[in-house]
Amino acid sequence: MAQAVYQGFILSRQQIHLNNRLHLCYWLKSSEGLLKVITQPQQAVLFIRTEDTAKAQQRLSAHLKGVEFRPLTLKHFDQSPVSGLYCRTLSDYYQCKEQLSDYITLYEADIRHADRYLMERFIRGGAWVTGQAVKKAGFIEIQQARLKPAPQFVPELSMLSLDIECSGEGVLFSVGLVCQAQRRVIMIGEPQASDVDVCWVSDELSLLQALVEELNRLDPDVIIGWNVIEFDCAVLNERAEALGVTLSVGRDGSPMQVSKGNFTRVLIPGRVVLDGIDTMKNATYHFETFKLSYVAQQVLGESKLLTQDDRLEEIIRLFHCDKPALASYNLQDCVLVWDIFIKLSLLEFAIARTQLTGLELERMGGSVAAFTNLYLPLLHRSGYIAPNLGEHGLTFDSPGGYVMDSRPGLYQNVLVLDFKSLYPSIIRTFHIDPMGLIEGLRAPEEAIPGFNKGAFSRAHHHLPELVAQLAQARQEAKDRGDKMLQQAIKIIMNSLYGVLGSRGCRFYDPRLSSSITLRGHEIMQTTRRWIEDMGYEVIYGDTDSTFVCVPESLSPEQCRQLGERLMKVINQRWAQHIDSQFSLPSYLEIEFETHYSPFFMPTIRGQETGSKKRYVGQVQTAAGAELVFKGLETVRSDWTEIAKAYQQAVIRALFDNQDVVAVTQQYIALINSGQVDDKLVYKKRLGKPLNAYVKNIPPHVRAAKEAHSTGSNRALGKGSQVAYYISTTGPRLVQGGLSNPDYSHYIEKQIIPIYQMLPDVDLDAITLHGQRTLDLSSDL
Template sequence: MAWLHYYIKTADGPVLVTVPHAEYVCFCATYDLPRLQALPQSAKLRRLDLPLKNFNSDPVTAIYASSSRLFRQVIRGAVDLGIPLFETDIRPEHRYLIERYIALDVEFIGQFEPAVKGALTRFTATRARKSSVDIQLQAISLDFECSMSGELYSVGLYGKTLDVEYKKVIMVGSPGEISGDRTAISDDQADYIEWVADERGLILSLIDWFAEFDPDIIIGWAVVTFDLALVYRRAKLHGIKLAIGRGGSELSWKVADKYRPETLSLPGRVVLDGIDWLKAAFYRFDSFSLDSVSRALLEEGKALPSGKKGVENRAEEITELFHHDKAALAHYNLTDSRLVWDVFKNTELFEFAIERSRLTGLELGRVGASVAAFNNLYLPHLHRAGFVAPAMATSQGLESPGGYVMDSIPGLYKHILVLDFKSLYPSIIRTFLIDPKGLIKGLSEPEADNVDGFLGAKFSRDSPILPELVKTLMEHREEAKSEKNAPLSQAIKIIMNSLYGVLGSRGCVFHDARLASSITLRGHQIMKQTRAWIEELGYQVIYGDTDSTFVWLGQDPSDIDVDKIGKGLVETINTRWKCKLDKEMNIACHLELEFECHYEQFFMPTLRGSTEGSKKRYVGALTNNEGELQLIFKGMEQVRSDWSPLARRIQEALYYRLFSKQDVMVFLQEVVNDLMQGKLDEELVFSKRLRRDIADYTAKSSPHVKAAKMMCDFSGSERFSKRGTKVEYLITLNGAEPVKYRQSAIDYHYYLTRQLAPIAEPVLGLLDKCFSDISSKQMSLI
């Protein structure tokens, strides 16, 4: 029999809990049992008839295997025999918890094992149940500094508990070296720097530090793919077992040479990478470098004395500091660790990660995994309803349409109201009873007992699972909002919005085009009907996108109460939907239209080179709480990182001048003059990362790929060819060239015609002007 292992943080410290006599479980249709018994491993399996059915309403039998090896053999054998098995992908350590509705917080019942000196406390459990005990977790921010070849110089460790800072830098060197450094060591640094003789000593000291400090959570910036991967390789080089896990367990990787979060094995500790978790919480930045993010969020950047930017410059300066100014290097190293910590605290990423795990049952630290989160939430309810999950997705090749996007009416407007349906797709699921189990039951029930969907779908009114889960999540989100618990509110929002995506994904066994289409096509219907009702009331809808409707109030209604109109429209539409759904479908309406905002001025552009209105692109102006004009860009060049900084800055400035009735032509003429005179060169640099190694690009014509290839050629280093490399380049008379190795003159004509002209023409067109009036005048002066 297998044993399940869980590392648990308790009020008295960490404990390793073991659950004996665990088995690997799957299910097969009972009529397939005779064929399954033909497998050589059949005699080793345990079988149990349960009151469960598959989605074809066939009785199923539970199959139990005592080991993972036996379980894999059975799965392979069943595939060879063409026998479908159900729920083979649910690992026993996960199944044990989710079947008991346990997520993050748990109470085990059993007994402690006899204590072993120096070993982690062990506990053998016989039962488990949900718990609500709040245990504080201890985190540390970790950051390594190294040479360009990867040799470790130092490691910075930073944390804070109850506003008490913890600071430590383990540095290769000796206090005697400081006297010759450019920067004298401070009293504070004397306290937090630990000196070691060499790289081997640094690694051994770090192992001792982990045993003593014993953090629950490690955070960092690219902490898995860079820091932990680096120290693992350096420890391996020295023949050192990197025993930094709980109880002296070793850090390892499930797949050799694949240093990714999903392949990391660090028993008893959680690793949270700042980049991954900011993205998981839907933060957006032009660059996710630590320097860029910390400047945006904290108004503080890295602490290199020179302030130089760029990876190569930074690597060279770190080496320079290591040899000549270790006090400054220690400060830089610790500052990086602190910046990561401050970013986590500023964005509440610790709380977000914990709440997400508490909601979904996913392991703390696991990023993404929407399908696994759905399974964790849904399966225990499905089993209690008498069903097991399907073996594979029902729809193969048949996909559902996307969200509704209305043809826009382009132009410059005053007074546009934006009305949004609150959590539209989750509300559709709840209102129209959209549910995998409900679909199976609904198709076999009398007409009066179900609700029509799309593509022939019918959903049972009897005890739907997914609508009830959505209801619970919505109620919890409202509680979180009232308690001002932003991390929990955001976590619930992301989970609710992922439900449609999961049902529309072929990677989910519950995927069925009838489910996904009954959400999106119902959304189309709701948006079209909402538009019709608004226009019946005498207003014009100029655009609509997924859940948002843009309403024009007409020619400059300066003598009316805009807020009153917006609230009145929302109340009217919500009342009509309640009445319509009650009368026509006999269902309770959970759709809720909200008055999102009022744009005092609004511009909807045309498609470039066309009179047709664009989609998902607009700019609106409103007065913020400080009484200042605020611009909101959607899909415009200003919010896209593939345009030059110059183009993005000028576009924002142009619309600000347009909406505030300032002179546009004079401003543009000055910009063009400065461009052609070389005064704006720093704003012409494009920045883009390689998404794969250069060798894996099929087309080498992309500007950033071409520039990266030149960086390799001129520097003689292949590191610039690797995935993730940040490429900064300019467009020259000979095409794209890297900034550092530029050989040719900047092609100002390119920036004039391909960067400034496209963003200026829509504004100038509103003023009956043309960009060529400016550019031709400038060109004639050259």
């Protein structure tokens, strides 16, 4: 066998046994093709306190074959020495965990060795592989392999979009497959004419066998879909097991494996299964609903071929009565997912995220896991193991971001100054770090003071350097125009505080999180004082943004110049302050972000106090004047389209010094005329099954229950979005047109509250054209 060197990108990872020894198997995509990489024999490891070694040995006396105890140079955060417990097989490893978990304290026992191997070598996606190469059918197998990082390797991965159609019991009807080379549906039924490419099969068994053949023939690196892991793969696996079919779709003919726990995990050796919903959420996309029909409309401007809530009934009908139409629907779903992935570069985002964190491409969420991947090997090299959850015994909560009381009103010129990545900058400037906290508490006289008795070492830390590396990588990505990498880095940087403040993270310590947030409070309050000392009014502040009112007489160019001057002065003052107070360089950077002209900060409804996180301002763009809403009805999903349209119109009138009463009267007349009935629809999701709502029954549930009781719609369940309106007899589901809408309700609940938000308005100036007296205090 020839010794070879390859460079590739990791697609899947497994822990396998050969000759009764643990090995790791990684599938990589390389420029030379597929690589199946099998490492040298490995030992799975967990850590214990050295003082517990004798107890552990005694407990494991019947299981010591293949288990080795080694004293290490590592230590716990409390400075106790640590030993490693090494196992030659996974069976030994799991037995050790089972025997010891309730007997002594185990550390890092939850980390899979396939992940630890990569983590400790700083391998994040790309890897160099050396070993003994053997050519196999369709791939190269590398035995006795060793891996090291290849951070610059960027893979070219092929995708295939998959979608199944089935009955409510999971009985399969068809499977759609879309890739660069082909668009095809495998459908059960007698052959008949169709507008799409259909492979007709006789039954479910034949469908599954045809699917295996097609997947292996098309041979994608990445299988994508919409809820493809939790639904499509899970159903395919269940039907295959029921019918005695092996889904041999791994790159070496091995079967797909599906495991269920807190979430469903799919392993196809040599392939990645990437869910569209999870990937979009990881990329911080936000939608009113993540249903494919809605996302496709928002992203692509396209619709599914079936859009009604009772789609399952229609799918069953089509399967029995119009299979070509079902094939078209099935294929269109695959195409929509494919087009969303292409348009939003979701695969490129997943690759960039893996290159930064080392997490698997398909990993859901994973902020805590990403932090562990990045931090743990650095911690080990500094002589520490990771603590377990909550070992410090501290339970107090850290405060959230700073939100200043606002000064409501209409302003002509407001400048917004934003601290760039405030929390990561605080981490970097003040050396906030889990290990740094431990080292700082050991020598507090030399440490940087934090909050809530926190103290941070000036010399021993890792997180500040990680932040610096991420910041540099983000700037380099920006210079190259790599938007996906920029976004991935931004998400990771912004997650660092959240991870340290999460009780689900092994490094959680409220002294860490509060030393970030309370330092942020101090920075925001001090910045406000400095700006006001310069003679300008600060009307609001929120987490990292400061809103400054400047004279109405200033032109846009003068406002821009003033914003840049304030930015320069504040940055200089922070650099001087941090140097004089802490003898540290400042990485705080405030930027002049926005000039609003005009700007409106409303009061809390029914009060004179200014609201928080709710405002609207006008900015000038290349396309002209644009309104920017924050927290108001126009950006909220629980308000109707008529409320959003009215708010846009009345704010525009306010900013243009037009008659807001006339605009309000116009919208009241439109509602009363029945011309805008299509804009009177509320949309709200069911948080639980209908029968679980017993006491407090909100309007959308009342509408759904009424429709369900009459048999007009039985498809609504937990997670369904309910489209309803208020009729003169109460909430009703939207089914076709609206019957007898209660126009007075919409005027009272959707128009008047927005009108009352405006400055210096008179409710008596509004006439309701014969509508009943307003009752502004009542709720549905």
